[in-house]
Amino acid sequence: MIEARKLTRHFGNFIAVDNVSFTVGKGETLVLIGPSGCGKTTTLKMLNKLVLPTHGSVWVDGQDANTLEVEELRRNMGYVIQNVGLFPHYNVAENIAVVPRLLKWEASEINQRVEELLLQVGLPPNQYTHKYPDQLSGGQQQRVGIARALAARPPILLMDEPFGALDPLTRQQLRRDFMELEALKATTIVMVTHDIEEAFEMGTHIAILNKGSIQQLAPPRELLTHPANEFVKTFIADQAERLELRALKLKDVFYQLNLEMPAQGTILKMDASAALLHAIYILGKQTNHSISVSMNGEIRYADRSQLFELFKNGLG
Amino acid sequence: MESINLFFAFLSENREKLLEQVLEHIGLTFVSLLIASLIAIPAGIWISRKPKLAGGVLGFAGILQTIPSIALLGFLIPFMGIGVKPAIFALFLYALLPILRNTYTGIQGVPSAVKEAALGIGLSNQQLLKKVELPLALPVIFAGLRTATVINVGVATLAAYIGAGGLGEFIFGGIALNNGAMIIAGALPAAMLAVLFDQLLGYFQRMEGRQIRKWPRALLLIIPILSSAYFLPQAYAPGWAGGFPPEFMGRPDGYENVTTTYGLEFNTTIINNSLMYRAVYEKEVDVISGYSTDGRIEAYNLVILEDNRHAFPPYYCTPIIRVETAEKYPELLAAIDLLSGQIDDPTMTQLNYQVDFEKKSPEEVAISFLKERGLWKPDRAQGGEEVVLASKIFTEQYILVALFEQLINAYTDLDVSVKPGLGGTKICFDALLNGEVDLYAEYTGTGLQVLLDTPKDKVQEMIADNQAVYDHVKAEFAKLYEVQWLEPLGFNNTYALMMRAEQAEQLGIKRIEDLRN
Structure with missing residues (x-):
């Protein structure tokens, strides 16, 4: 769990971040979004002290971050940035192993973790461990960047436009692969993006910032149904319809799903809070699979074509 | 073909000397490189952390770089004397900028994303430097070391100018004696060293960051080992510490002559003419081959050792001129002739002293001397044909050429131009022969042994007789070169071995012979 309390940052006379507070619980993802210069990146960097707040404080699991050594604080927070920042003189395995080495893990443990x-x-170890960053594509580099951030199993993950430098196709694929990562189910994530679709797809909560302060902090759907002010309304207006679809969760269509269990094929369990779109994506990768969703003690099932129909209905 | 043979003959005769000079050269280069790295790399790291200071620090190092190397050595003499210390210090100053700038640039060049990610995942500032910034900057730092090394190999040839050894000994000696083989024997190995080190460091530089990781430690060993090369030759050199200018080393009447006549051995340091007096005064060496009329003998409290076996012939100073020019300008001869017999030994010593110690200009000294002798007249209107005067590169010759110039301006309509400070006897004489120079002051002994290459027994016959030497060179030069020796000016500026009076007295040394014990 990570908590920002009244974070404020001045650069000279300019107030980059003004009195920002939020709490992100275990397993939750908070997305910070807003126009350029709204203070989203500065806010993120105050969480791991790459930028020091002028006022306010950060609390990690109920502890004031100021009482921790800055390196110790950071080693407990994975950090992924847009330009990846892999060490060009280290190969893939060495890059991933940086933090475990700093923490003096056993070599065998490190190797196992890297693999x-x-x-x-999604990078087969026998092909990639010994490659150097300049031998990888942008998407592969960012996969390594994510692996490096997660290496020491940090309870918190900070991401600054992690998919921002990639082409749209790679970006969507990587994003969805990322959401599937088992390791992240219990991780607290704070992410900055300028892509509102991405925010709606990934965030359990979204904070819309403007001129350094939070305009609204709410789950995606609520931003659509109850925008707090004119700014929020205009910010999402253009794409409201598409966003609504992205904000569509399995629980929203739960009662339209099947009651009978499919006779054959594998059944994947999915959380009711998962996005409908995400479920379609997963089933698209695994043919002959179906999903099961449980809500309020009831279990329902669906296959891909059925989910796709529901999605299309949402369009209408 | 013949010059190539001369070159190889020279090499095989001077093998040991060459090896010694190469070792000294490598040593000078790397001692200074080592010190420069120890200071410039941390300084480069420091200014990369404080970009506001970077401009100033780099600018300052850049200014040092622009000082001409000979001038820099000159500046350092008052503070550090001569010899190894100022040479290394000067080389160190030249090596600073390339290393400093490349360290700074290399660290600045580490992508900011890499630095941000490194800090973000929890590297401390020190770990960032050690694991990320330095390894990534290393190829650039190597490029700086490479530049500095090549610069230093080049500049180190000048170290011989202030008695610090190295391949410059051959180069300066060769220039002074107009001996091509000798110049090449110094220049070629120097060039080869530069190419060798350049290639070697280029190889490191081209390595990718990931291969290079193992090398810095090895280099930490290699540089000190190369540095110590300087001290090898000194460890086993026998004999008196002698400081001799390059020309003396190569002349038939010079080093070879005095060591065989007296059966002496010296641990020689090659040093520039004008600095050797200081070298003996500062105890860098014990014996030098000075000029008997030099003003500094008294000022530095030196004594001339008696040449009881007549190793050195008389050196009466006499203007020489091509016969053709002499016939063309009789008024020129008349003007120069005003000086004949006018300057005796004490007078010349006194004039030299005024320039060397009272820091007067040679022109000033020349004018006041002429006024004192009633020879001074204001310049005539110029506009006649031009005559060219030359001087060798020591004080006395600068004064003489100023005297000649004054007289020609005052007593003839000829236009005078001066080529001062030609680097050696052969250079002056060759310039005279091919018409680039019309007149300069030569010395009878030099004419006898350096320019005429008179056989040894013939030299021995007349060595004690001033007039015989003068008559001989006058006749021979007229016959062989169509060059005329005018009337001697009056003083005998002979080569003389000299040492500190104090030391000579302590050891009871009065004659060159006494050095044998």
């Missing part, structure tokens, strides 16, 4: 992470981010 495990490479598998999770």
